[in-house]
Amino acid sequence: MSIRTLFGLEGSVAVITGGGGGIGSAAAVALAEAGADIAVVGRNVAKLEDTAAAIGKTGRRALVIESSVTDEASVEAARDRVVAEFGRVDILFNNAGITSPKLLTDMSVDEWHAVLEVNLTGAFLCSRAFAQPMMARRHGRIINMGSILSGRGMATRTAYCASKAGLANFGSALAFELGPYGITVNTIGATVIVTDLNRDLIRTQPHLYDKVLARSALGRLGEVEDVTGVLVFLASPAAGFVTGQTLYVDGGYTAG
């Protein structure tokens, strides 16, 4: 296989949850540039349409699907639409995620459940739905959007840490179930990634990021390209023998 084929996604179909968000929209464009047609899934259709327009500029096809990853019926309907429109699913990027920074003692049960529902149950529902067309073709890539907090703790992030640690180990377990079908499952463990959502905060309150930066071997926060490069790799034939892993994209944060 040539290096171009090894790292390319020509002719494949990718589904991205939270495809209208900072990382999700960049991921959609990156996977499209690598050759994939893209379905973007989320609740905010206007943001998904913006991503679809950016995908269109790459020459690939885009499909916007309004769906909540926490709603079983709407996830299965999303799967059916992707298969009806594109005929196959090769890549699922479980990227939808929320956080609710709170001390444990201030956190309501509803707030706890909300984080677990989107970050963990959402990945379960999407993986279960989209694994089916992958299993039928005996090929697929499931990639979860984890965090450095998949393997480390942080005050005010108990629910988020629990969800992202659960997500990473969910991926490891699923790798064993889906390996016989030629499907790999991996998790990206990202440090703080600069997006439109946190750019102003990073500029106006840089001290909030001192602890992360102090532990970073490379001395900087992440950029979306740091994530999208690894995502395209994990989605590509080049990563066909990589499964059940959490690949940290963190400038060395977790190496220390």
Ligand SMILES: NC(=O)c1ccc[n+]([C@@H]2O[C@H](COP(=O)([O-])OP(=O)(O)OC[C@H]3O[C@@H](n4cnc5c(N)ncnc54)[C@H](OP(=O)(O)O)[C@@H]3O)[C@@H](O)[C@H]2O)c1
């Ligand atoms: N940015 C960072 O520093 C960083 C670091 C490590 C990990 N991460 C992870 O990376 C992922 C993307 O984060 P981001 O920074 O790009 O944040 P973001 O811009 O807020 O994106 C999150 C996306 O999740 C979607 N979402 C939330 N609830 C959903 C639901 N019930 N159903 C479907 N989609 C839902 C949102 O879309 P809708 O509103 O349209 O539903 C949104 O597009 C998250 O999993 C996050 O935990 C981020």
